[in-house]
Amino acid sequence: xxxxxxxxxxxxxxxxxxxxxxxxxxxxxxxxxxxxxxxxxxxxxxxxxxxxxxxxxxxxxxxxxxxxxxxxxxxxxxxxxxxxxxxxxxxxxxxxxxxxxxxxxxxxxxxxxxxxxxxxxxxxxxxxxxxxxxxxxxxxxxxxxxxxxxxxxxxxxxxxxxxxxxxxxxxxxxxxxxxxxxxxxxxxxxxxxxxxxxxxxxxxxxxxxxxxxxxxxxxxxxxxxxxxxxxxxxxxxxxxxxxxxxxxxxxxxxxxxxxxxxxxxxxxxxxxxxxxxxxxxxxxxxxxxxxxxxxxxxxxxxxxxxxxxxxxxxxxxxxxxxxxxxxxxxxxxxxxxxxxxxxxxxxxxxxxxxxxxxxxxxxxxxxxxxxxxxxxxxxxxxxxxxxxxxxxxxxxxxxxxxxxxxxxxxxx
Numbered sequence: 001x002x003x004x005x006x007x008x009x010x011x012x013x014x015x016x017x018x019x020x021x022x023x024x025x026x027x028x029x030x031x032x033x034x035x036x037x038x039x040x041x042x043x044x045x046x047x048x049x050x051x052x053x054x055x056x057x058x059x060x061x062x063x064x065x066x067x068x069x070x071x072x073x074x075x076x077x078x079x080x081x082x083x084x085x086x087x088x089x090x091x092x093x094x095x096x097x098x099x100x101x102x103x104x105x106x107x108x109x110x111x112x113x114x115x116x117x118x119x120x121x122x123x124x125x126x127x128x129x130x131x132x133x134x135x136x137x138x139x140x141x142x143x144x145x146x147x148x149x150x151x152x153x154x155x156x157x158x159x160x161x162x163x164x165x166x167x168x169x170x171x172x173x174x175x176x177x178x179x180x181x182x183x184x185x186x187x188x189x190x191x192x193x194x195x196x197x198x199x200x201x202x203x204x205x206x207x208x209x210x211x212x213x214x215x216x217x218x219x220x221x222x223x224x225x226x227x228x229x230x231x232x233x234x235x236x237x238x239x240x241x242x243x244x245x246x247x248x249x250x251x252x253x254x255x256x257x258x259x260x261x262x263x264x265x266x267x268x269x270x271x272x273x274x275x276x277x278x279x280x281x282x283x284x285x286x287x288x289x290x291x292x293x294x295x296x297x298x299x300x301x302x303x304x305x306x307x308x309x310x311x312x313x314x315x316x317x318x319x320x321x322x323x324x325x326x327x328x329x330x331x332x333x334x335x336x337x338x339x340x341x342x343x344x345x346x347x348x349x350x351x352x353x354x355x356x357x358x359x360x361x362x363x364x365x366x367x368x369x370x371x372x373x374x375x376x377x378x379x380x381x382x383x384x385x386x387x388x389x390x391x392x393x394x395x396x397x398x399x400x401x402x403x404x405x406x407x408x409x410x411x412x
Contacts, residue, residue: 094127094152097160098193099167101149101175101184102267105142112225113179114145120175122163127153129162129175133194135257136224137266138277143224144266146257147184148195149175196258200270201233201295204278204287205249205386212283213237213246222254222278230254230278233295237329238385239398241405249386250285251295252278263292290386297386299378304389308406310367311345318342318365325399332374334385335397339370369406371397382411 106114119130133148153162160167167189174183208216216237222230234251256263256270263270270276270292278285291298310318325337344360351357373395375384382389389395391411397404 095155095160096150096152097167098132098190099149099151099173099186100188100195101147101173102187103145103147103175103182103184105139105144106182107142108225110180110182111136111143111145113177114147114182118175118177120177122153127151127162129173131175133197134227135195135197135255136227137229137255138224138279139266140277145182145184146187146195146266147175148193149173150193197255198258198263199253200256200263201251201253201293202270202289203234203249203251203291203295203297204276204285204289205247206285206287207240207245207247208283208285210244210246213248215280215282216248216250216285220280222252222280224279232280234297236297236385238334239327239396239403241396241398241403243403247385248285249290249297250278250287251297253295254278297376297383299376299383301374301376304373304375304382305412306371306373306389307409307412308369308371308395309409310369310404310406312361312364313345313367315363315365318367320402321367321369321404325397325402327398335371335373335399337369337371337397337399341368342366343368367406368409 103114114131114134114136116131116134119128121128129152130150131147132150135146136143138144151160151162151167153160153167155161162173165171167186169186169188171186172183173186174181176182216232216235218232218235220232221228222232231253232250233253236249238247238249240247254265254276256265258264265274265276268274268276270289272289272292275286275288278287310321319342321337321340321342323337323340326333327335342365344362345364345366347359347361347364349357349359373384373389375382375389377383380388384395387393387395389408389411391408394405394407397406
């Protein structure tokens with residue numbers, strides 16, 4: 001490579017070329033630089049006019065006063081946010097608790113629509129309510145619903161606030177979905193997500209139609225819509241003296257709600273003497289509770305021999321009473337007549353002389369029976385078909401096509 005012969009590779013740069021000073025797109029000329037400096041000086045002058053010589057912003061507000069105002073506003077906003085749980089600006093959290101709501105009696109279609117997981121959002125403030133547990137029982141012509149709900153609200157003054165007010169006992173809350181709207185009063189507040197439901201054994205007695213009694217069997221379910229609230233565990237049926245009515249003693253296991261020290265079936269205390277409604281698919285039982293804690297009738301099953309007496313019975317009827325007459329229920333023998341003694345009834349007449357004479361009645365008969373009865377011995381005494389068996393009491397025997405009501409003369 002020789003000196004001065006490289007013109008093809010590197011072009012000469014002439015001193016007269018205005019490579020960085022010509023009026024082309026690659027550089028500045030002198031006029032452009034001067035204009036730039038003029039604009040910078042003008043902007044700087046404007047910036048200096050924002051604060052005048054007296055320290056006033058735009059010549060009106062003192063800068064220190066403006067800073068104090070801004071700081072005060074920041075403190076106020078922060079304080080409000082703290083008091084209201086950070087609701088301002090969306091930073092506040094929600095607290096959770098649970099409550100029991102008595103929704104009262106509701107139409108069947110509403111109870112059918114109620115479900116665990118249904119949620120209602122409060123209208124006025126942040127927070128919502130969700131059903132976590134349900135308890136339904138019959139109550140007259142409509143079912144009653146009691147719900148456990150999870151409530152999300154804000155905490156203030158040491159009490160949880162939902163929809164603008166504390167969760168006080170007796171306060172009414174609304175649950176509204178796209179399928180129903182119900183309201184219920186608060187019966188309790190706590191940390192449990194479920195209701196305190198217990199399966200309780202009990203025995204009830206009722207008198208029902210023969211057609212319903214024929215449908216009553218062990219294993220029947222007591223239901224409210226799709227929810228099973230009880231099961232029939234034992235059945236005993238007895239005649240009543242009416243061909244169309246039957247006394248039933250039914251043992252059950254039912255869902256009850258514990259309210260402190262009290263078990264309740266809906267709002268009814270589960271105790272002897274209370275009456276509860278038990279709907280099954282084919283029948284309803286409006287039973288009076290006679291025992292709690294067992295699904296078997298009270299006492300111990302045993303047999304007793306009794307002497308029974310009927311007085312002043314027409315002879316044709318008395319002659320129809322025979323040993324071997326039996327009352328059956330559920331395939332079991334309840335009573336069996338083992339002996340019958342028929343004698344003319346006594347009629348007392350007074351002669352004209354004043355003499356009193358006892359004579360046989362020409363038509364009426366006195367009947368004495370011996371019978372074996374299936375009874376239950378309880379702490380309060382012997383019971384036959386759920387009723388006390390005592391000397392002098394009358395009992396009812398349905399023996400085939402005949403119903404008799406003799407008086408108990410003795411019990412052995």
